[in-house]
Amino acid sequence: MSEAIEAGNPIIEVRNVVNRFGSHTVHNGINLTVFEHEILGIVGGSGTGKSVLLRTMLGLHTPTEGDVKIFGGDITCKEKGSGYLSDCHPRWGVLFQSGALFSGLTVLENVVAPIIENTSISKSFATELGRLKLKMVGLKEEAFDKYPAELSGGMIKRAGLARALATEPKVVFLDEPTAGLDPISAAEFDQLILYLRQHLKLTVVMISHDMDSLLTICDRLAVLVDKKVIADVTDVIVRHPHPWIRSYFGGVRGRAARGSNPEVQQGAA
Amino acid sequence: MTPPQDRQEDALANASAIESQYYRFAVGAEQAEFALRGDWTILNVQELEGIVEELGLARIPVRQIEFSCGGLQNFDLSGAWLLYRTGESLKRAGFNTSYSGFRAEHLKFIEDVVTMEQATREPPPVPWLTAMSLRFTRATASLLKESRDRYLWLVSIGAGIVATVINPRRFRWVATARHIQDAGVAAIGIVGLMAFLVALVLGFQSQTQLSQFGAQIFTVDLVSISIMREMGGLLTAILVAGRSGSAFAAEIGVMQLNEEVSAMETMGIDPFEALVLPRMLALVICLPLLTFIADIAGLIGTVVIAVGMLDIPFPLVVERFLALDPMTHFKVGLIKAPFFALMIGSIGTYRGYYVERSADAVGRNTTNAVVESIFMVIVVDAIFSIIFTELGW
Numbered sequence A: 001m002s003e004a005i006e007a008g009n010p011i012i013e014v015r016n017v018v019n020r021f022g023s024h025t026v027h028n029g030i031n032l033t034v035f036e037h038e039i040l041g042i043v044g045g046s047g048t049g050k051s052v053l054l055r056t057m058l059g060l061h062t063p064t065e066g067d068v069k070i071f072g073g074d075i076t077c078k079e080k081g082s083g084y085l086s087d088c089h090p091r092w093g094v095l096f097q098s099g100a101l102f103s104g105l106t107v108l109e110n111v112v113a114p115i116i117e118n119t120s121i122s123k124s125f126a127t128e129l130g131r132l133k134l135k136m137v138g139l140k141e142e143a144f145d146k147y148p149a150e151l152s153g154g155m156i157k158r159a160g161l162a163r164a165l166a167t168e169p170k171v172v173f174l175d176e177p178t179a180g181l182d183p184i185s186a187a188e189f190d191q192l193i194l195y196l197r198q199h200l201k202l203t204v205v206m207i208s209h210d211m212d213s214l215l216t217i218c219d220r221l222a223v224l225v226d227k228k229v230i231a232d233v234t235d236v237i238v239r240h241p242h243p244w245i246r247s248y249f250g251g252v253r254g255r256a257a258r259g260s261n262p263e264v265q266q267g268a269a
Numbered sequence B: 001m002t003p004p005q006d007r008q009e010d011a012l013a014n015a016s017a018i019e020s021q022y023y024r025f026a027v028g029a030e031q032a033e034f035a036l037r038g039d040w041t042i043l044n045v046q047e048l049e050g051i052v053e054e055l056g057l058a059r060i061p062v063r064q065i066e067f068s069c070g071g072l073q074n075f076d077l078s079g080a081w082l083l084y085r086t087g088e089s090l091k092r093a094g095f096n097t098s099y100s101g102f103r104a105e106h107l108k109f110i111e112d113v114v115t116m117e118q119a120t121r122e123p124p125p126v127p128w129l130t131a132m133s134l135r136f137t138r139a140t141a142s143l144l145k146e147s148r149d150r151y152l153w154l155v156s157i158g159a160g161i162v163a164t165v166i167n168p169r170r171f172r173w174v175a176t177a178r179h180i181q182d183a184g185v186a187a188i189g190i191v192g193l194m195a196f197l198v199a200l201v202l203g204f205q206s207q208t209q210l211s212q213f214g215a216q217i218f219t220v221d222l223v224s225i226s227i228m229r230e231m232g233g234l235l236t237a238i239l240v241a242g243r244s245g246s247a248f249a250a251e252i253g254v255m256q257l258n259e260e261v262s263a264m265e266t267m268g269i270d271p272f273e274a275l276v277l278p279r280m281l282a283l284v285i286c287l288p289l290l291t292f293i294a295d296i297a298g299l300i301g302t303v304v305i306a307v308g309m310l311d312i313p314f315p316l317v318v319e320r321f322l323a324l325d326p327m328t329h330f331k332v333g334l335i336k337a338p339f340f341a342l343m344i345g346s347i348g349t350y351r352g353y354y355v356e357r358s359a360d361a362v363g364r365n366t367t368n369a370v371v372e373s374i375f376m377v378i379v380v381d382a383i384f385s386i387i388f389t390e391l392g393w
């Protein structure tokens, strides 16, 4: 919400996706469109299938029914053989909740690895680019040669983000990027995402429970309720009449976060 | 893609332009213009680096170069980095550089890149002599530290055992029982089978040789003595090192990575007492018993060979065996077992406890635990051989 949404083309289209594990239906006909250059927040109670939705969008999980299109191509099983999925790998980046940095590699090697795997760039040039990416996410030179186990939570997230951005992707997926960070680090991380979105023209899809980040940086929110998705501009979702959404954003923590956001306050008054 | 060398020289001399898919390079009387075109992205940045290098921008006769970026289609941070890097090296060579015709996003990219200048410069290379002495110092320091750790480890194990003897109620008998089950009871079958088969093989081989002198009867002596004195204990120890030494290293290593060990400490549970001592004690109890089982199984194998293959009547086999002073040989084999157990247990638990914090470290430490403990078992065995020879046992 910090800046107006630029109208973009649809970049991800989830159509009528049904996900079932045995007899347990997690998603029952989900429709969701992600537009270019927006920050979309995915919200929902625990176990409502946020992670499954993310994995479906990444082609890590094949939906029981329905299609997922990214960059115009279908990545569900039907076209897996066509190699479309592997075309997508350098075009998106993912920051997993735990960072998922390769523990046997240094921070710098972690960022260099996807560049070398996906392009024909030489090791030395890739290393230069890797250093640039790490600097870009605000990591200090001293951290470059450390192993993930030697980093703090915030540094792991930053390094994970640098790795996600290594191959100059158009879309980044973030699973709970600010979970486990203190509020100041979380706010800094939010600002970093905004800054990178602006300069790199990124599209960001993030799962989050962090009310501050949802309300301050997301252009639109997609709420998983009743096995479906309700998606709209953040301001509209915040006032949505659905009981779960009302209690989610109406709770004490929601109000505190909204109080710090003048736009929403004005609207409410 | 790149113009041939002579044409390029000509172009520079005649102040005309060189063009390609990615750039247009023109040198005028006052200044040169390098116009970027098409895509400068991560997908072709390697190719572009080669092209720019071959072009040899630094050889132009004028001191002023302008980079114009109006003609770019796709431009990402990697492309921006190449452009920036090229500009910087020209600047260092005494050129004046300027940028023009940016679309807004490109300009911001470059600005970002410029502010990151300090950070992206490689640290200066360390002279090789310094580097080597640094490496040597570090290796020595880590060797010293490891020796100290291992020494302290053995001391703690000794102290723990003494403490248990003084105050057996504090000891974790339930955990010990579980490890006796895992490391001892579960290994009985494989240890027995192995000793039996080794006795058969030994018997078969020695009878082929001894029969040349008509001395088949000595097969009984040879096989039973080697099993009781050496093979039974050594083979059991090697098998247990592979089964339990590796398990100790892996179990404790994973707990260490999972911060379970730290969690124990914060709860006031001494991880040494809870994890290390029960495993040590279980091995010290089990290994002599397993060795005994191996001895028995090996003797059964000897009997099978003697009676089944050499047609020596069973009473005669027993008579020969008793004439060998079997208790001394048994004793020689069994005395070594607790020391083997100490080696295997202390190395396995040490390797688990001091695991580095990474995923492949557990695998590496497990391998090291097995290799080191087998090596140490053989070293200890050799030391005992010398002692027993001196004692005349």
Ligand SMILES: Nc1ncnc2c1ncn2[C@@H]1O[C@H](COP(=O)(O)OP(=O)(O)O)[C@@H](O)[C@H]1O
Pocket: A021, A026, A044, A045, A046, A047, A048, A049, A050, A051, A052, A053
């Ligand atoms: N591989 C799987 N097999 C069976 N059930 C699964 C699997 N993955 C997820 N689920 C179920 O799907 C539901 C949604 O999980 P998840 O997407 O992890 O929720 P969350 O919204 O908390 O991220 C849960 O009830 C979970 O039990």
Ligand SMILES: [Mg+2]
Pocket: A050, A051
């Ligand atoms: Mg989840």
